[in-house]
Amino acid sequence: MPAMMMDTVDGSFAVETSGLVRRFGAMTAVDGLDLRVARGTFFGFLGPNGAGKSTTLKMLTGLLTPTAGTAKILGHDVVREPVEVKRRIGVVPEELALFDRLTGGEYLEFVGRMYGMPLSTVRQRSGELLDLLGLGGESSKLLVDYSHGMQKKVALAAALIHDPDVLFLDEPFEGIDAIAARLVKTILARLLERGVTIFLTSHILEIVERLCAHVAIIHQGKLIASGTMDELRHGVPSGAGSRMTLEDLFVSLVGNPDESTGALSWLE
Numbered sequence: 001m002p003a004m005m006m007d008t009v010d011g012s013f014a015v016e017t018s019g020l021v022r023r024f025g026a027m028t029a030v031d032g033l034d035l036r037v038a039r040g041t042f043f044g045f046l047g048p049n050g051a052g053k054s055t056t057l058k059m060l061t062g063l064l065t066p067t068a069g070t071a072k073i074l075g076h077d078v079v080r081e082p083v084e085v086k087r088r089i090g091v092v093p094e095e096l097a098l099f100d101r102l103t104g105g106e107y108l109e110f111v112g113r114m115y116g117m118p119l120s121t122v123r124q125r126s127g128e129l130l131d132l133l134g135l136g137g138e139s140s141k142l143l144v145d146y147s148h149g150m151q152k153k154v155a156l157a158a159a160l161i162h163d164p165d166v167l168f169l170d171e172p173f174e175g176i177d178a179i180a181a182r183l184v185k186t187i188l189a190r191l192l193e194r195g196v197t198i199f200l201t202s203h204i205l206e207i208v209e210r211l212c213a214h215v216a217i218i219h220q221g222k223l224i225a226s227g228t229m230d231e232l233r234h235g236v237p238s239g240a241g242s243r244m245t246l247e248d249l250f251v252s253l254v255g256n257p258d259e260s261t262g263a264l265s266w267l268e
């Protein structure tokens with residue numbers, strides 16, 4: 001039985017934060033965030049540029065220390081139990097930090113060995129992932145010479161190689177072509193069927209609307225909406241919500257009315 005299924009009995013959430021705060025000097029990027037993501041959920045974490053999405057994701061994955069509050073992954077505290085958390089999660093961060101002087105295959109082998117996987121398993125999974133992502137023919141190319149989209153695909157492969165229980169993806173569709181995007185969606189659907197929790201940020205709201213069962217929107221570091229699409233629509237007064245797309249909801253919740261005219265004096 002996979003580890004994830006065994007410890008669902010403890011009832012903990014895949015992701016749970018309480019009063020999570022991150023400050024950079026005087027600036028508060030994440031401001032008392034309370035989030036709960038049930039296991040096995042495809043969760044879309046949305047917000048305008050600078051809202052605090054990546055900062056939150058970095059705290060959840062151990063890349064940044066919270067200023068205050070707590071965050072738990074599968075019941076494990078990200079600050080007190082960092083190794084257990086890292087063992088259970090896969091991450092595609094906003095800024096990819098790959099090793100330039102390795103080939104894709106070498107990098108995946110390195111990552112797999114870091115997780116303590118047997119070399120034979122690492123090689124098998126690495127080969128399968130690279131082939132699936134259309135990188136099988138690039139075996140001698142160094143990562144520094146990969147295109148942006150190719151680097152993104154390798155980062156995704158590295159996040160998947162140890163079969164994580166919770167997957168954090170910061171803008172996974174940014175910079176990849178339509179064929180790769182479709183492939184990534186298929187892979188994510190398969191992972192979801194296996195019970196993996198997926199925590200995704202994306203500005204492509206059509207994709208989020210189609211894929212994500214639960215959506216949360218943050219604005220200026222604070223949670224301003226959370227729920228299923230239907231629950232978000234019900235939050236809109238006057239009955240207009242029933243026909244709203246996620247983009248409509250997003251703009252109505254975080255759009256600045258002063259900017260809506262889009263006035264540029266020299267375009268008058």
Ligand SMILES: Nc1ncnc2c1ncn2[C@@H]1O[C@H](COP(=O)(O)OP(=O)(O)OP(=O)(O)O)[C@@H](O)[C@H]1O
Nearest residue numbers: 024027028029047048049050051052053054055056
């Ligand atoms: N290392 C840092 N030092 C100082 N300020 C930072 C740092 N990282 C993030 N910030 C600030 O925190 C705020 C939130 O940034 P964050 O990257 O979390 O936004 P985001 O929601 O991911 O935006 P985007 O959609 O543009 O990726 C921004 O005002 C940003 O300038």
Ligand SMILES: [Mg+2]
Nearest residue numbers: 053054055094
């Ligand atoms: Mg970001």
